[in-house]
Structure formats: structure tokens, C-alpha cells
Amino acid sequence: MAGKKNLLIGAAVGALAMFFFDPVRGRTRRIHIRDKAIRAVNKGIDNSLRYKEDMSNRIYGATEEIKARMERRAVTxxxxxxxxxxxxxxxxxxxxxxxxxxxxxxxxxxxxxxxxxxxxxxxxxxxxxxxxxxxxxxxxxxxxxxxxxxxxxxxxxxx
The missing domain is CATH 3.30.1340.30 (Histidine-containing Protein; Chain: A;)
Structure with a gap:
């Protein structure tokens, strides 16, 4: 059983190596994968910054709401x-x-x-x-x- 598993893993690694190190299209494939990885990292950074700004605005709004309720000043x-x-x-x-x-x-x-x-x-x-x-x-x-x-x-x- 272990022999079949190792054989499958070896075949998969060999297929990936052929796919990425192919002399004709391998360079294009590697660049494409690199670009996808960079895009994913940048998208994650953008999302985290957006989330941070959203949370900051929500916290600010909640504190201002609490302050306004505590002051009880007249509203025009x-x-x-x-x-x-x-x-x-x-x-x-x-x-x-x-x-x-x-x-x-x-x-x-x-x-x-x-x-x-x-x-x-x-x-x-x-x-x-x-x-x-x-x-x-x-x-x-x-x-x-x-x-x-x-x-x-x-x-x-x-x-």
C-alpha cells in the first residue's frame, strides 16, 4: 500500500516538474503562477486595510453615539x-x-x-x-x- 502511495506522489511531483520546467511553455506558466500569487497577497493586504478602516469607523460611530446619548443636549x-x-x-x-x-x-x-x-x-x-x-x-x-x-x-x- 505504501508503495502505491509513494508511486502516486512521485508521479504527481514528476508531472508538476514537467509542467513548470517545460522548455517551451514552462517559463510562461511559472510567471503566470507568480503573478497569481502576488495578486492574492496584494488582495489580502487591500482587504485587511479595508477591514481595519471599516472597524475604525464603526468604533468611532459607536463612541460618538454613546457620547451623544450621555450628553442629552437638545436637538434642533x-x-x-x-x-x-x-x-x-x-x-x-x-x-x-x-x-x-x-x-x-x-x-x-x-x-x-x-x-x-x-x-x-x-x-x-x-x-x-x-x-x-x-x-x-x-x-x-x-x-x-x-x-x-x-x-x-x-x-x-x-x-
Missing amino acids: DHTLELRVRSAFGRVLSHPKSIRVTVDKGNVYLTGPILTREVIPLINCVRKVRGVKSVHERLERHTSPENISELQGRGPEYLI
Whole structure:
């Protein structure tokens, strides 16, 4: 059994040697393998740098979020409106159809919306830092037919 195993290993090593040291194409094959190895190393370095930068940004964001929660300073209505718009843009198929008004931390939502998106929208807005209350005066629709603000495709990740 050991003899057959050694024979197979020897055949494989011989085939590789013939493949790489072939006088006609061997040099090209060796260069090709070298280039692939260099590319793999460079790609690994790039990925590790990208990962390092991503983790650094996540840590910075998390510390800033903790600082902001601990300070409890007042948020301007304009800033709160921008935060709300940013947050609900992730849960609605047509975020531009919703109008947001903010008055002293109280958020008022108006405009046409699909019925299935109302609860996710309200839950999302309630979680925004600085929101005291959510008042919705939304026009609920079961389908987007005949409502111009709800026409067209929404963001790809919601479909």
C-alpha cells in the first residue's frame, strides 16, 4: 500500500516538474503562477486595510453615539427632521412621498403610504434619538395604483 502511495506522489511531483520546467511553455506558466500569487497577497493586504478602516469607523460611530446619548443636549427641529428622513428612508419603498414636520421634538408625518409600511415607519421614527412623540396623519393605500407619489419602483433592497 505504501508503495502505491509513494508511486502516486512521485508521479504527481514528476508531472508538476514537467509542467513548470517545460522548455517551451514552462517559463510562461511559472510567471503566470507568480503573478497569481502576488495578486492574492496584494488582495489580502487591500482587504485587511479595508477591514481595519471599516472597524475604525464603526468604533468611532459607536463612541460618538454613546457620547451623544450621555450628553442629552437638545436637538434642533431641523436636525431631528433630517435624522427622521434618513431613518425612514430605509423602511419605505417611496420615502419622498412622506412629509415630515417637527415641532419641539414632536414629529408629524403626512402623505400617501402603503398600508403595509405604516407600522414599520412609526416604529422606525420612534427609535430616532430626540423624538418625543410621533403623530401620523398618513393616507393609507393598499396598492400604489392611481397615486402618483407611490408610482415607480422603490429602492432595490425593499423589493
